[in-house]
Amino acid sequence: MSEQARVILEVKGVTKHFGGVRAVTDLSFDIREHEVVGLIGPNGAGKSTAVNVISGFSAPDAGVIRFDGTEIQGWPAHNVAARGLVRTFQSAREWARLTVMDNMLIAANQEGRDTVWKALFARRALKAAEERDRVRARDLLRQFDLYALRDEYAGNLSGGQKRLLEFARVAMMAPRMVLWDEPLAGVNPRLQGNILNAIKSLNQSGITMMLIEHNLPFVESACDRNVVMAEGTNIAVGLMPELRQNRAVIDAYLGEVAANV
Amino acid sequence: MSESGEVLVAEGVTAGYGGPPIIEDVRFTAHAGKLTAIVGPNGAGKSTFMKVVAGLIRPSRGKVTLKGEDVTGVPAQLLVRKGVSYVPQVANVFPSLTVMENLEMGGYALRSGVKERAEELCEMFPDLRLALRRPARTLSGGQRTMLAIARGLMLSPSALLLDEPTAGLAPRFVDAVWDQVLKVRDMGVAVVIVEQNTRRTLSYADWAHVLALGRNRLEGTGADLLNDEEVVNLYIGKA
Numbered sequence: 001m002s003e004q005a006r007v008i009l010e011v012k013g014v015t016k017h018f019g020g021v022r023a024v025t026d027l028s029f030d031i032r033e034h035e036v037v038g039l040i041g042p043n044g045a046g047k048s049t050a051v052n053v054i055s056g057f058s059a060p061d062a063g064v065i066r067f068d069g070t071e072i073q074g075w076p077a078h079n080v081a082a083r084g085l086v087r088t089f090q091s092a093r094e095w096a097r098l099t100v101m102d103n104m105l106i107a108a109n110q111e112g113r114d115t116v117w118k119a120l121f122a123r124r125a126l127k128a129a130e131e132r133d134r135v136r137a138r139d140l141l142r143q144f145d146l147y148a149l150r151d152e153y154a155g156n157l158s159g160g161q162k163r164l165l166e167f168a169r170v171a172m173m174a175p176r177m178v179l180w181d182e183p184l185a186g187v188n189p190r191l192q193g194n195i196l197n198a199i200k201s202l203n204q205s206g207i208t209m210m211l212i213e214h215n216l217p218f219v220e221s222a223c224d225r226n227v228v229m230a231e232g233t234n235i236a237v238g239l240m241p242e243l244r245q246n247r248a249v250i251d252a253y254l255g256e257v258a259a260n261v
Numbered sequence: 262m263s264e265s266g267e268v269l270v271a272e273g274v275t276a277g278y279g280g281p282p283i284i285e286d287v288r289f290t291a292h293a294g295k296l297t298a299i300v301g302p303n304g305a306g307k308s309t310f311m312k313v314v315a316g317l318i319r320p321s322r323g324k325v326t327l328k329g330e331d332v333t334g335v336p337a338q339l340l341v342r343k344g345v346s347y348v349p350q351v352a353n354v355f356p357s358l359t360v361m362e363n364l365e366m367g368g369y370a371l372r373s374g375v376k377e378r379a380e381e382l383c384e385m386f387p388d389l390r391l392a393l394r395r396p397a398r399t400l401s402g403g404q405r406t407m408l409a410i411a412r413g414l415m416l417s418p419s420a421l422l423l424d425e426p427t428a429g430l431a432p433r434f435v436d437a438v439w440d441q442v443l444k445v446r447d448m449g450v451a452v453v454i455v456e457q458n459t460r461r462t463l464s465y466a467d468w469a470h471v472l473a474l475g476r477n478r479l480e481g482t483g484a485d486l487l488n489d490e491e492v493v494n495l496y497i498g499k500a
Contacts, residue, residue: 043303043457159280188281214304215474216498244497253302253496255458 005032008177008208009054009085014063014073016053023049025232027063031177036199036209038219041229042253047212050229051179055087056080068176084176090185092162096155100146100165103154104137105130107169137172144168144198160191167198170207177208184215196222216240228252266293267328268420268451269314269345274323276313282321283309284475290468291420291451296442298466298483300459302496305472307455308350308424314453315347315422316340328419342370346418350425353409356398360389363397363408367415375415382411385444403434410441420451428457439465459496463487471495 009031016024024046031037039047052058054065056077065073067085075083095103141147144164149157154165163183170178183195192215199222203209213219219226220240228236228243230252236243243249271289275282284306291297299307312318314325316337325333327343337347354363364382368375383390386407392400397408406426413421423442427435443465446452456462463469466483473495479486486492 186280214302216302220498240498244493249497250493254460254493255462256460 005034007031008033008068009210010064010066011050011054012064012066014050014053014065015061016049016058017061022232024053024060027229027233029227029234029237031208031210033208034203034206035225036203036211036223038223038226039210039212039229040214040216040219040226041235043214045229045252046232047229048181049232051087051181051210051212055085055179057087081173081175085179086170086173086175086177087179088166088170088181088183090182092159092166092186094154094157094162094165094169096153098154099151100141100154100157101134101137101150103165103169104141104172105133107172108133108137133172137168140168140171143171143201145194158188159186160188160194163187163191163195164198167195167202171202171205175207177210178202180209180211180213182213183211184213184218192218266295266451267291268293269453270326271310271314272324274310274313274320274325276309276318276320276323278309278318282475284313284472286323287472287475287477289314289470289477291453292468293419293451294446294449295467296446296452296454296465298462298469299453299455299472300462300469301472301478302498304474306475307472310472311347311422311424311453311455315345317347341416341418344416344419345422346413346416346420347422348409348413348424348426350428354397354400354405354412357396359394359396360400360408361393363412364389364415367412370416378415378417382414386411386441401434402430403437406430406434406438407441410438410445414445414450418450420453421445423452423454425455425457459492460487463492 007030012028014024014027027050039050041047053060056075056079059074063073064071067083072080072083095106138147141150144167146161146164146168157165184192187195211219211223225237225239226243227234228249235248235252236246267290269291271287274287275285277283287310299310301307309318313320316335319334324331327345332340332343355366361379364379365375368378371378388404388407389411392404397405400408410426427438430438442452442454454462463483463486469480469483469486470477471479471486471492478495479491
């Protein structure tokens, strides 16, 4: 990451409460273009709520979320995704009854292909676009070691293969930025190296990323820097070695010592 | 009774929920009259391990013994009669039943003396005596936890397993619950506790096992681990 890279995602004073539960309170951080940033913190820190609010799956009570210069807080998820900010889920969400290849084609950018006019009068252009998608899908499936499985139903893949398909689908969507929600969940530890390579290769293709993951050694190898959350807000930003020395971070992870002993 | 007051011993326990194993080759010992803590970062497998010991999950490998008797895979409803009582983190009381009825449910396996045992526990948990006729749903979070612990003690178990008893409680209730937990230990019960607040737990624990990513990483007295830099490294992940 260069010092001059511009901010692509700005989160400022974001708050989300559920009844009396203060899930996220006054959360603020910036992410620069092409960065991979870890969002870490102890259980219950509010990380998943933060991802839900940023990706449009729930609306914040207060605060500003600016993506690529536009305020997107409160936008529905599909509009946020159309803008180029997509998220994944703790359990990979594939179309189980479609083939791996069809899963890829569905993920392709459908913009401008869905009018009746085009269907009737621009068939050749449409056909050419589909063929381009197919070629790209094949390339990506090769890159993610799924090419041999292209005609298999996605529902038959292993946990790790489903996760790799999710990565390939994200690459197919060609978003500006991805929010990964626990990409190692359900993945056999032996496949962690493949997941790490997939993250790096997507990042090298120019995609900015934020990564929520409780396996911190993995986060350390994948991320340029980390935002630490505790009790709903950001308490520190930095590299892992600095964070390990940070009093507030240690207290957040290990709790305070009992006063009455 | 095996030597040196060992109540529960686990060796080489591997378990999960059908997918990749959550815990692998985990060992553990809990002694009578001692507070044994299982701590570790999120995803360490603490609660999964506790469920194996409680008889709620059958391990794919490994062995659990209770006072020398092999109880691996013995389901919870039988294990409780053998003297292992488990208090889950949530849904640990019957909300529509009164406090007294909850205690009676805890004593369902007693042939006689249910009232007497409930009376003893009310001596120990004075808050409960004041609420005996109230439905459990009207209790505060702290009182509810007390009731769950008291119910777990109805059968006078030799081991009491507590899964995050202070989670979500207001600070003053946290202190009160810990006070009770220490009293139970001092009665001679082998108390096993899983908690999120690691330092606080270590400050009370006679012995603690630190798990990370499903494996044993460190063990020692609470006091020693409290000052061990390695514990911090396990939480704030050193690759």
